[in-house]
Amino acid sequence: MTKGENMKRRFSFRFILYLALLPGFLFSFCPNASAIVYNLQAGIKTITMPDGASITMWGFGPVGGEITIPGPVLRVPSNDSTLTINLTNNLPEAVSIIIPGQVATLSPVRFTDSKGRQRVRSFTHETPPGGTASYTWNNIKEGTYIYQSGTHMAVQVQMGLYGSVVKDYAQNEAYPGINYDKEVLLVFSEIDPELHAAVANGTFGTPLYPSTIDYLPKYFLINGVPYPDATIPADNILGTNDTILLRLINAGLKTHVPTIPERYFEVISEDGNPYPYGRTKYTVMLPAGKTKDAVVTLPSAKRYPLFDRRFYLTTNEVSPGGMLMYIDTVEPCIGDLNNDKDVDAFDLVIFISEYGRTDCSQANPCVADLNSDGRVDFVDLLILAANFGRTNCP
Amino acid sequence: MNRFLLKCFSLTLFFLIWVLLLPPRDASAVIDGISGNTFNLVAKEGHISTPDGGSVLLWGYAIGNGRVQYPGPTMIINEGDTITVTLRNELMQPVSILFPGQEDVQADGGIEGLITREALPTDDPGTPQDESTVTYTFTATHPGTYMYHSATFPELQVEMGLVGAIIVRPAGFNPNAPRAYNHPGTSYDREYLFLLTEMDPRIHETVEKFGVDALQGTDYLSNYFPNYWFINGRCAPDTMAQAFAPWLPTQPYNCLPRMHPGEKLLMRVIGGGRDLHPYHHHGNNSYIIARNGRMLESSPGMGPNLGMSVFTIKTIPGETVDAIFEWTGKDLGWDIYGTGPGFEHDCVDGNNDGFDDNTHEYCADHGKPLPVILPENQVLSFGDFYSGSPYLGKKGVLPPGAGTLNVYGGFFYMWHSHNEREMTNYDIFPGGMMTMLIIEAPGVPIP
Incomplete structure (x- = not known):
């Protein structure tokens, strides 16, 4: 191949590249870029734990698709400023969706309690059973967030109505200046099987299971499953030279302390807000409802254990179980x-x-x-x- | 001439005796532990005592053939050293050691475990010789405060007592001018360890009476409900008893921080258990300089410029905190050395730092009387720590029968978990995660 031919090939490649980028370039001048729309349903799903226990969950899933615990990751493209969720409710009671940390205009729903007081039942407008409703966030900002039910939350969030919302500042740039190659997104949560049974058979709120204050979880989950089922997806292969963004989310009610004891990382944000300076740690305290992001490299080709340092490492009282998983890395x-x-x-x-x-x-x-x-x-x-x-x- | 020699001799002798009686000046001696590059630990069973008269089953780490102890021996090592820790297992289930925050730990021997390599029980005839021992090797690359604990069923074994502290001295450590990290902003005069743990006695009783498998019939590991809280392996008031007290043979370490006004006290606080503990120190704020063995600095070499001033140290399971505590009596608004007849003293501030050069009295408050009139002794009830005088280093008349544990007339400040339930021993107050800081008058010997 002569140099001239090579030049010509590269020129044509560049030309095609420019052509492909042109719409995006023109689009970036529009004040309200574009809006991403997710069509979700809320529904019942029965899951089976490793000990064979069958648990009735409420969860989110795509319309026409499968309900998952946690719900699907809602990714908002960097150039989108608006997120719309159209929710179809297949549950027996009204639900809604809120995203703590993202600004939206909320219309709380109230009810009159037995003492005649007006009390909030839902942080925003509800989707009635069998109905649909739309939820919109107009100025969605980058970061890691939880979306969850905003209705009867003491029951509905615990029942499984939670998932994550993720937006990057730019391609592979989580926040300005925070670049990464691969992402590992981990949602921590728990299940008290008796609460789920009480909701399923209608005894929640009765003397048999008066309220979530009696919450005693027995299953401790990462991305909806306990050890040994929690794994990094097979197509997310992590190299020893990759900068990995850990998105750590606590959708449960207990404080958890995820740790990679063999490796320090840089905790770079909390609740979707970057810290002015990162914090060099091998643990992350994750209280209920908290999201934190950390950046790590795992320089040896091996398995790195990641577990909850609060030692919720049992599955229905049996060890090993609970919040233990591995992050495997391979040489590039x-x-x-x-x-x-x-x-x-x-x-x-x-x-x-x-x-x-x-x-x-x-x-x-x-x-x-x-x-x-x-x-x-x-x-x-x-x-x-x-x-x-x-x-x-x- | 002879008389002169005699005088010289007696003066020399007096000086020698005086030197011998001086307390050791090595600040690093305050934290008890074992030093070196090679450690032989043995996991074995025993019991600890609690101040309510309880005896709790312990699985712990022992130094070689020594007695099992809670917590495990504090390993005091030097930055840059290659450390070898050999673990032999005399328990009846596999056991291991994890070194959180030490990167590239090499483990050899034993069998592969879920988190690190584990030693099989020595006493099990089925255990091959080389599988009852694991050797862990690592290089202490960074100074700081760390911990070690079992990573084999840690939800049970750390609870049972398999946890200990590691202190890594910075390279070039000078015990006469100690620093926690390689920066003058981490200098201190004295250091104390606060390894905070807790125990749920139901778990220990079940294991002792019915065996480990019986736990599966309970919800104790998931519905964790501790009733004993420890600093360095002891519940209050044992925290304040002497270290290596013969009546606490498996709990060698105490925690009784003492300091003179104007000194810097380094608090090495470790969250060794499963629960968070808000460690609240009366007397003054402390300044957090490091977490997890890393200085809170904006960029390398800056020193702890991202530190913060707190009065409660957030102790998180698995994390360590280093904080500098200072006490000067500044702005109390009264003269800590007393006023009036019998309390005559000067405040000489030669170096213009606002404090007396020797007693560290805050000169702006010199001569200001205590702003209350002390009531007659007949209308007072006396606590164990009142010397009879409100002034530092002074003692007053106490009524007959009122003894005092305050032999030097120091100021006592309670340092404790601010989760007040954690200040009990199985529901009996006071106890648990609590001790006293003693501000001692200048010249009072502090070991």
């Missing part, structure tokens, strides 16, 4: 030239196409110059060979 692949997370024949083809080049520079880069010495030679081939066959690259 060198030679995944087409970024398909495998080092295979396709990469070899790209390598061969550049083999023998000696003109690699910043202005004229070679993807196959694996040791960055300005030439694609036998040494690079050896590096490629050492990585060849790797799959599931971080």
Whole structure:
């Protein structure tokens, strides 16, 4: 390939890139960028714990999709300023959605109690059973937040009506200046099976289970499941060189203290607000309703235990269980030239196409110059060979 | 000439005796513990005593073949040293040591556990020799206050007593001018350890009477309800008894902070248990300089410029806090050394810091009388810590039968968990997570 041809190829690539970016560029001049809309349902879901116990949960899910505990992660694109949730209620009582920390105009719903007092039942307008309603936040800001029911919260949030809302400042930039490569989002919560049984059979609020003040959880969950089920999703492969953003969320009623005892991290925000200075810790105190973000690198290719330092590490009284999980890291692949997370024949083809080049520079880069010495030679081939066959690259 | 020699000799002898009687000046000696690079710990069973007369089953760490202790031995080590801790297991279930905040701990021997490698029971005939011992190796890369504890069923084993403290001295540590970290902003005169833990006696009774498996028939581990609260392994008032008291053979460490006016007292506070403890120190605010063994600084080399002044230290399970406490009596509005006949003294501020150069009296309050008229002794009831005089280093007349534990006329300030239930021993007040700070007059020996 001559230099001229190479230039032409890069020019055309750039042209296409500009063309692709043009709408976004023009759009950025619009004052109210765009609005993301999520269509959610609230419904009943029965989940099974590792000890075989069957628990009736109330949860959120996409309309027509599955109810999950916690609800789906609602991601707001960086250039969106408005979030709208259209909620369909398939539960036997009225529900609503609030996002603590995000400004919205709320219309509280009141009821008259037995002593004739007006009391708030719902922080904002309700979606009646079988009905739908819309909830909008017009100035959604970046950060990690919880969305949850704003109605009869002592019961409904505990029943499972919670999830996370996430917005980044920019692509892979959580807050201004806080960049990351990979995200690990962990929602901590608990289940008191007797409360759920009381709600399911209508005895909640009776002498059998008078109120949530009698809350005694027996299941301690990370992302809705106890040990050993809580894992990092298989497609989120973490490299030893990745800067990992930990989004830590407590949707339960107890204080938890997630810890990675073998590694310090930088706690960089709380309730969606960045700290002026990060805090170097190996623990994060997470009271009920709190969100904190931390940035960490895990430099050894191994499993890092993460657990609740308050030692809620049982599942229905049996050890091991509860809030224990692992974060696995692997060495980065060198030679995944087409970024398909495998080092295979396709990469070899790209390598061969550049083999023998000696003109690699910043202005004229070679993807196959694996040791960055300005030439694609036998040494690079050896590096490629050492990585060849790797799959599931971080 | 002979008389002169005799005089010289007796003066020399007097001086020698005086030097021998002087308290040791090494501030680092205040925190009891073991030093070195290599530690041999053995996990074994025993009992601790509580001031209400209770005896609680203990699983703890012992120094080699020594007696089991609560907490485990405080390891005092130096920044940069490579530390080897060998753990042998004389309990009847697997056990381990985790070193939170120490990165790259190498564990060898034993078997793989959920969090770190674990030692199998030595006394189990089925245990191969090399699996009853684990060796943990790490380099103490940073100075500070840390802890260690079991990571094998920690919800049970830390509760049972398998927890201890680690202090890492900064490189170039000078015991005569000690610093907590590598910055002059962390200088101190005295240091004290506050390892805060709690125990739920139901768990210990169940394990002792019915075995570990019987816990599965209870909700004690998830519905945790402690009734004993400890500082350095003792409940008040045992916290104030001497260290290594023979009547507390498995609880060697005490916690009785003492200081002179104007000194800096380094508080090393560790959340060793499962619960949060608001550790409230009367007398003055403290200034938090570090958490989790890391100085609160805006960038390396700045010193603890992100610290904060608090009167209650938020102690979080798994976390450590270093705070500097100072007491001067400034702005009390009265002369702490007394006024009137019998209390004549000067306030000489040669260095213009506002305080007497020797007694550290706040000169602006010099000569100001105590703003109350002391009632007659007949109308007072006397606490154990009242010396009979409101003035520092002074003692007064006490009525017959009223003894005092305040031998030097110091000022006593209660330091305790501000969760007041934690100031009891199984519902008996006072007790639990509580001790006294004593401000001692200048010249009073403090070990």
